[in-house]
Amino acid sequence: xxxxxxxRVLKSGWINFRxxxxxxxxxxxxxxxxxxxxxxxFLFQGVLxxxxxEVQDKVDIAVYFTTTAPEEQILELQDTLQKIPExxxxxxxxxxxxxxxxxxxxxxxxxxxxxxxELGDNPFGGSIQIKAKDSTQYEAIARVIEGDNDTARQxxxxxxxxxxxxxxxxxxRLNSLIHNVRTIGAGVTFVLALISxxxxxxTVRLTIYIAKEEIGIMRLVGASPAYxxxxxxxxxxLYGLFAFVIMxxxxxxxxxxxxxxxxxxxxxxxxxxxxSNFLVIGGSVLGIGLGLxxxxxxxxxxxxxxx
Amino acid sequence: MIKFVNVSxxxxxxxxxxxxxxxxxxxxxxxxxxxxxxxxxxxxxxxxLAEEEPTExxxxxxxxDINALTRGQTTKLRRRVGTIFQEFRxxxxxxxxxxxxxxxxxxxxxxEEIISDVPHVLQLVDLQDRMYHFPNQLSGxxxxxxxxxxxxxxxxxxxxxxxxxxxxxxxxxxxVIHILKKINDLGTTVILTTHDPILIHAVGTRLVTxxxxxxxxxxxxxxxxxx
Numbered sequence: 001x002x003x004x005x006x007x008r009v010l011k012s013g014w015i016n017f018r019x020x021x022x023x024x025x026x027x028x029x030x031x032x033x034x035x036x037x038x039x040x041x042f043l044f045q046g047v048l049x050x051x052x053x054e055v056q057d058k059v060d061i062a063v064y065f066t067t068t069a070p071e072e073q074i075l076e077l078q079d080t081l082q083k084i085p086e087x088x089x090x091x092x093x094x095x096x097x098x099x100x101x102x103x104x105x106x107x108x109x110x111x112x113x114x115x116x117x118e119l120g121d122n123p124f125g126g127s128i129q130i131k132a133k134d135s136t137q138y139e140a141i142a143r144v145i146e147g148d149n150d151t152a153r154q155x156x157x158x159x160x161x162x163x164x165x166x167x168x169x170x171x172x173r174l175n176s177l178i179h180n181v182r183t184i185g186a187g188v189t190f191v192l193a194l195i196s197x198x199x200x201x202x203t204v205r206l207t208i209y210i211a212k213e214e215i216g217i218m219r220l221v222g223a224s225p226a227y228x229x230x231x232x233x234x235x236x237x238l239y240g241l242f243a244f245v246i247m248x249x250x251x252x253x254x255x256x257x258x259x260x261x262x263x264x265x266x267x268x269x270x271x272x273x274x275x276s277n278f279l280v281i282g283g284s285v286l287g288i289g290l291g292l293x294x295x296x297x298x299x300x301x302x303x304x305x306x307x
Numbered sequence: 308m309i310k311f312v313n314v315s316x317x318x319x320x321x322x323x324x325x326x327x328x329x330x331x332x333x334x335x336x337x338x339x340x341x342x343x344x345x346x347x348x349x350x351x352x353x354x355x356l357a358e359e360e361p362t363e364x365x366x367x368x369x370x371x372d373i374n375a376l377t378r379g380q381t382t383k384l385r386r387r388v389g390t391i392f393q394e395f396r397x398x399x400x401x402x403x404x405x406x407x408x409x410x411x412x413x414x415x416x417x418x419e420e421i422i423s424d425v426p427h428v429l430q431l432v433d434l435q436d437r438m439y440h441f442p443n444q445l446s447g448x449x450x451x452x453x454x455x456x457x458x459x460x461x462x463x464x465x466x467x468x469x470x471x472x473x474x475x476x477x478x479x480x481x482x483v484i485h486i487l488k489k490i491n492d493l494g495t496t497v498i499l500t501t502h503d504p505i506l507i508h509a510v511g512t513r514l515v516t517x518x519x520x521x522x523x524x525x526x527x528x529x530x531x532x533x534x
Contacts, residue, residue, distance in 0.1 A: 214398050222383075222410065224413070227413060
């Protein structure tokens with residue numbers, strides 16, 4: 001009997017969905033807008049993450065060594081730094097590499113190159129560039145190099161300068177900006193999500209309000225609350241499913257056409273991001289659509305079942 | 308079968324619909340409840356369906372207090388009671404066939420039973436040609452016949468007809484009464500409410516008069532007392 005009842009509920013839900021005409025169109029339209037908003041939020045978060053990563057990538061700490069610094073000691077410090085969990089990578093440039101890079105940079109500047117020749121010895125010391133996994137961790141890394149600890153004391157004589165202090169203000173501002181952008185992003189996401197839920201819930205409630213008399217009649221002719229409610233939940237699921245299909249049919253070409261602009265503006269592959277994360281974004285949005293539709297229907301019908 | 312014991316009903320706005328009603332309806336009876344509009348007839352039928360709760364007293368169905376039933380038990384009770392309303396109360400989004408099939412589905416009937424019985428009952432009320440019409444495509448008489456078909460499809464023990472002819476012309480009224488009598492002849496208890504004096508004479512069964520929420524006359528009671 002379970003399968004017969006399930007079949008009847010599905011059929012009844014589908015028939016109501018088809019016959020409700022304008023009400024169905026309105027519910028699908030509103031749900032589509034909501035799902036479009038949800039997808040936009042997912043894409044916005046992708047753009048935001050990309051932008052933050054881009055900015056973070058531009059920040060690092062460079063340690064410049066004296067010309068007399070022994071390479072073994074520099075390599076030892078590099079090894080120590082690499083072992084710090086917060087460090088993404090450490091790149092060592094020897095004094096020879098520095099002078100070569102200098103020559104490359106000033107290849108057409110004869111006077112500068114001549115001045116370099118006249119110095120005789122290599123005026124450059126080696127350097128290491130340190131990239132942190134997160135820009136907020138530079139301070140901790142800098143403390144290891146120039147703070148009051150064994151590593152710092154041991155290396156102080158060979159270090160000429162560390163550019164963290166010079167960059168500190170910029171890094172701090174950047175961290176504060178990233179934090180604010182994340183907070184605002186989360187706030188906007190929450191508010192938009194809340195608005196979406198309220199809109200869908202209200203629309204589905206209205207569609208069921210129109211059927212409230214029928215719900216009462218169904219109860220009076222002996223239908224159980226579950227049997228009355230189930231086709232409405234099927235209807236809610238169908239709103240979510242159709243809205244998802246329509247929204248996807250709009251967003252796939254839309255992100256494809258916006259891809260060029262996103263690439264030019266912030267170097268972000270919007271279409272590629274959407275496609276490669278389609279299972280996560282699409283799955284979540286479909287889940288939101290189905291969940292909202294079904295839950296709204298469930299709650300809306302409930303208040304008219306007490307007949 | 309159905310017993311009202313000291314039943315009163317006062318609506319939240321203070322309107323007194325019923326006052327100290329004591330009434331007993333036996334199995335197989337055809338009871339016509341008469342009274343002017345607003346006398347409390349519809350409230351009485353709503354109490355049998357557990358659509359309303361009495362403010363005082365108890366309504367018993369086969370000695371079971373209707374208002375003490377759980378929601379699931381109320382659902383089962385309603386499957387034993389067929390209802391016909393003045394305003395038809397059909398499912399507007401379903402065809403004539405589906406309206407009746409829904410009542411059968413709700414009662415847990417099989418697909419085979421539905422396929423076999425629905426056309427048959429529609430034929431009984433002369434709606435076989437309107438099977439796939441929606442209620443808004445039917446005339447008043449057709450709607451009421453459809454409501455009757457839906458009410459009797461599960462062979463209920465009790466049939467409540469609340470002003471079933473209020474929106475019908477004379478020919479349709481006679482037809483509805485004729486159908487109700489036939490249903491009663493087959494053993495179903497029928498409770499008919501009306502304020503139409505022509506109908507009262509046409510039915511000619513036990514008459515219960517309600518005025519201002521009180522039973523002012525009960526022919527059945529008179530007969531019992533005379534004995």
